[in-house]
Amino acid sequence: MEGQNIASVEEGLEVDPGQRVKTEDEPMESIKPEESEPEATKDNNPYAYLQRDEFCSERYKIELRNLPKQYGFNELKKFMMKLKLNPHKIKKGTAKGHFVFISFRTEEERDKARATLSGQKWKNKVLEASFANAAKDPLVKQRASLEGKGNEEPEEIFTESVDEMVKKSTTPWFDVPYSEQLEKKNEIVRGYLEGLKKELFRTNMDLRKLPNPLWVSESILPSPVTSHYRNKCEFTIGYNPENKEKTVGFRLSSYKRGSKAVGKIDSLIHLPEKMVQGAQVFETFIRKSSYEPYDPETHVGVWKQLTVRTSSTDLLLMLIISRKDLSQHEVEILKKDLRLEFKDLKSPAISSFFIKELEVQGQKTKNEPELLFGKGYNAEKICNLSFRISAESFFQINSLAAEVLINAIKSHAELDDDTCLLDICCGTGTLGLCLGKFCGEVHGVELISSAVEDARVNAKDNGLEDKCQFYCGKAEDVVDVLTYQTKKKKIVAIVDPPRAGVQLKVLQTLRRCSKIDTVVYVSCDAEAAKKNFVDLARPESKKYRLNPFVPRRFIPVDLFPMSPHMELIVILQRIQDESCNTIPLC
Numbered sequence: 001m002e003g004q005n006i007a008s009v010e011e012g013l014e015v016d017p018g019q020r021v022k023t024e025d026e027p028m029e030s031i032k033p034e035e036s037e038p039e040a041t042k043d044n045n046p047y048a049y050l051q052r053d054e055f056c057s058e059r060y061k062i063e064l065r066n067l068p069k070q071y072g073f074n075e076l077k078k079f080m081m082k083l084k085l086n087p088h089k090i091k092k093g094t095a096k097g098h099f100v101f102i103s104f105r106t107e108e109e110r111d112k113a114r115a116t117l118s119g120q121k122w123k124n125k126v127l128e129a130s131f132a133n134a135a136k137d138p139l140v141k142q143r144a145s146l147e148g149k150g151n152e153e154p155e156e157i158f159t160e161s162v163d164e165m166v167k168k169s170t171t172p173w174f175d176v177p178y179s180e181q182l183e184k185k186n187e188i189v190r191g192y193l194e195g196l197k198k199e200l201f202r203t204n205m206d207l208r209k210l211p212n213p214l215w216v217s218e219s220i221l222p223s224p225v226t227s228h229y230r231n232k233c234e235f236t237i238g239y240n241p242e243n244k245e246k247t248v249g250f251r252l253s254s255y256k257r258g259s260k261a262v263g264k265i266d267s268l269i270h271l272p273e274k275m276v277q278g279a280q281v282f283e284t285f286i287r288k289s290s291y292e293p294y295d296p297e298t299h300v301g302v303w304k305q306l307t308v309r310t311s312s313t314d315l316l317l318m319l320i321i322s323r324k325d326l327s328q329h330e331v332e333i334l335k336k337d338l339r340l341e342f343k344d345l346k347s348p349a350i351s352s353f354f355i356k357e358l359e360v361q362g363q364k365t366k367n368e369p370e371l372l373f374g375k376g377y378n379a380e381k382i383c384n385l386s387f388r389i390s391a392e393s394f395f396q397i398n399s400l401a402a403e404v405l406i407n408a409i410k411s412h413a414e415l416d417d418d419t420c421l422l423d424i425c426c427g428t429g430t431l432g433l434c435l436g437k438f439c440g441e442v443h444g445v446e447l448i449s450s451a452v453e454d455a456r457v458n459a460k461d462n463g464l465e466d467k468c469q470f471y472c473g474k475a476e477d478v479v480d481v482l483t484y485q486t487k488k489k490k491i492v493a494i495v496d497p498p499r500a501g502v503q504l505k506v507l508q509t510l511r512r513c514s515k516i517d518t519v520v521y522v523s524c525d526a527e528a529a530k531k532n533f534v535d536l537a538r539p540e541s542k543k544y545r546l547n548p549f550v551p552r553r554f555i556p557v558d559l560f561p562m563s564p565h566m567e568l569i570v571i572l573q574r575i576q577d578e579s580c581n582t583i584p585l586c
C-alpha cells in the first residue's frame, strides 16, 4: 500500500478526501495554493513567473549542503528559528547529494539565512549555504517538451472527454458495486497492517513478546449513504478545453503536472444536488461576466475558486478572487452584483455567501473571508447534537458516516465519569462534544480560531459548556498543559490530525503522561500516520518516557464511498509491564 490507497492524496485532483489542510514537508503547516505553484507567461520563458507581484516561494531560495546523515525537517526548522531565521519552506534537493532547498518570504530573510548558515556547525557538521536558482515553471517545461516533439499546437491533449476524466479521478470506483468497494478497502487495510507490524517489531524488539494476536482488525464499517454524501468541495474556476467555456469544477491535474483544464461536476455521484446547483448558478453568473477566470499560468483574471458547503438545511458559498487587476470601486461593484444576483435566489436558496481575496506578495496576515449576506455558517446535526460550521472550519466530509465513526470510538474508548477526554485537533468539536456525555470532561485543542469559536458555541448550544473546554493553539504547544489541568484520574486522548499526522512533541507528551493508557488515533492517511504509530511504540528512553503504546484494534470506517479512501480508527493501549502485558483485547 506504500504511497497509495489508504487515503493518500487523490491522484491528480485538487480535492482532499478528508480535509483541506494540505501538508508538505512537515505536519500541520498549511500551504496556500497560490504560493505553491511557480507560474509563467505564454512566451515560454520558464522564469517569467518570478517577475510578477504575487508572492512566490521560489523567488528567495538557498541551497543548504553538508547536512548531517540523519535529521528531521522539524529539527532543521527549529535550529533555524533559534538562529532567528524565518524559513518559509524546506524541500529535499533532487540530485543524489544530501542537500535541501530552503525558501524565504523576502530577500532580506534569504540573505540573512545564507550568511548565518554558511559555516554554522550543526550536529558535528559545518553547513554550506549558497543562493539557489528558482525552479522552472512546470507548464512551460511541459509545453517546451511538447514543442520539442514537433507538436505545432502544444495544447493539452486529452484521450477522453474532460468530464469523464474528472469523474474517473474524483470517484474512481463509481462503477464498482459497493460491497466490492468495501472488500477492496478491507484488503488495503490487511496489506497495510502487515507492513506496520514489521515496522513496529523492527523499532521495538520487545513487542515480539506481546500475546498473539497483537491486535484485532475489524471489517470496514460502511457509510450509511454511498452517493451525494460530500458536504464540502473546493471547486476551481477555469476553462473547459472542450467547449472553451468558463467552468466551475475540478482541475484534471495539478498545475505542477502541467494542466489547467477544468471539467464539470454535474455527473459526480458523490456530490449533493444542492452543491451542484450552487456551483452551476455561480457558473452561469461568471459566464455572463466580462471578468476572466484566474489563470494560474499568467496570474491574470479574477475568478479563482468556489468553496461550496452543504448541510441538511444550508448552502454556503465562499468565492475566492484575485483582486490584483480590480480597483477598489470595481470590487465594491462586484460585491453589490453578487448580493443582487444571489441573496434572494430561490433555487437553490443560498444561506451564506462569503468573498475572500487571494494573498499578495509581502502580505503578513491571512485574508479573512467577508460575509456578503446570510447567517455566516452552516448548521448540521450529528449524533443528535447541533453544530455550527463556519466557512473555513473543518467538518467531517460525510456527516452520516461521521456518526458511524463516533459510535465506533465510543464503543472502544472506555469512557466514564472519571475520564478526561483530550480532543487533539478538534476542529469544530465534533468528536469531543458527541462523546462529552459519556465522560467527565473534555478539553479540545485546535489551530484554526474560527473552528475553536464554533466549538465553543456548539458546546453552549448543546448544554455542554461546563464540561467541554476548547483552546486555540498548536497541539504541540498546548497538549502538555492540558494533561496537567485535569483533576480526573484517567485521560483518554483522541488524536485526529491532518493527514501528515501530529508532531513528535505531541506524542512525547502522551507518552510521559501516566494518566493516559489509551490513545484513539483517527487517520485519513494511515500510511502517513505510520511514523506516529512507530514513535508511540518506541522503547522507553529519555526522549520517549514511560511504557510504549501499541495498536490493539483497527476499525476502518468508509467516509468516502466511490473512492479508495477511508478513515482508520486505531485504538492504542499502553503496555502495562516489562513482560509486555497489555489491557486484554476486548
Ligand SMILES: C[S@@+](CC[C@H](N)C(=O)[O-])C[C@H]1O[C@@H](n2cnc3c(N)ncnc32)[C@H](O)[C@@H]1O
Pocket (backbone or CB within 6 Å): 018, 019, 021, 028, 029, 393, 394, 395, 396, 424, 425, 426, 427, 428, 429, 430, 431, 445, 446, 447, 448, 451, 473, 474, 475, 476, 496, 497, 498
Ligand atoms: C482531520 S481534522 C479533524 C477535526 C475534528 N477532530 C473533527 O472530527 O471534526 C484536523 C484538524 O486539525 C487542525 N490542525 C491542524 N494542525 C494543527 C495543530 N498543529 N494543532 C492543532 N490543530 C491542528 C485542523 O485545522 C483541522 O481542524
